[in-house]
Amino acid sequence: MIKLIDLYKKFGSHPVLQGLNLEIEDGKTIVIIGRSGCGKSVTLKHIVGLLKCDSGSIEVDGVDITKLVPLELQEIQKRFGFLFQGAALFDSMSVYENVSFGLRTQNIMTHENDIKERVAECLRLVGLEGIENTMPADLSGGMRKRVGLARAIAAKPQYILYDEPTTGIDPIMSDAVNELILDMKQKLQITSIVVTHDMVSAYKIADRIAMMYEGKIVQTGTPVEIKNTDNPIVKQFITGSAKGPITLENRG
Ligand SMILES: Nc1ncnc2c1ncn2[C@@H]1O[C@H](COP(=O)(O)OP(=O)(O)OP(=O)(O)O)[C@@H](O)[C@H]1O
């Protein structure tokens, strides 16, 4: 289980996290929503220890990772898979090298045959069997997302963090990615934290949805609870209205 407790983070004088609290239950999918620039990606990066908070704590299975030395943190990081925003692949590396990257750098597997088998298995899971030798430049956006997902699951993580997995791909491909995220939960009992703007995807995959606003979580609830929210900030976000309490003019 992951607990974010009273997190604060500033970049220079710009406060991004301002007392953020969130609990993520094992085996569940939580979706974080919120406007561009509100700090969703920053939150994910804190959970995996890529950014350090100014104050607060981040408990992963009962251990406060903000207190760990780098070697201890690296051990905990093995429990995470991360699908980065934009599905950033290493462009100079083949699909095979991309998917096996974490297995090698984290010393999870050393025998090339084991690595080959695992890469093939992960590509099969995301529906891209046999594309090991393809270069990222020759893939469509949807395929890149799926290769990113294959890389994220390669080390059999306990937690997967997805940063906008369906942004920039067509609705049918988006739905295929949603199905994959549901599959990961059902087949591998993975706990997922998904950041998205895509409410169709959020309602489909989430056990719980958390709305981020001004550096905090302003509401969490089941998809039904969020759909029927009384909170004006959440309401405005999910209906996509540019009128209401937050406009470009008054959001500061
Ligand atoms: N490493 C960094 N150094 C300085 N500022 C940063 C850094 N990372 C993020 N920020 C700032 O923190 C704020 C939140 O960024 P973040 O990427 O988390 O937004 P987001 O909610 O993921 O937005 P989007 O939906 O557009 O991806 C932004 O103002 C951004 O410019």
Ligand SMILES: [Mg+2]
């Ligand atoms: Mg982001």
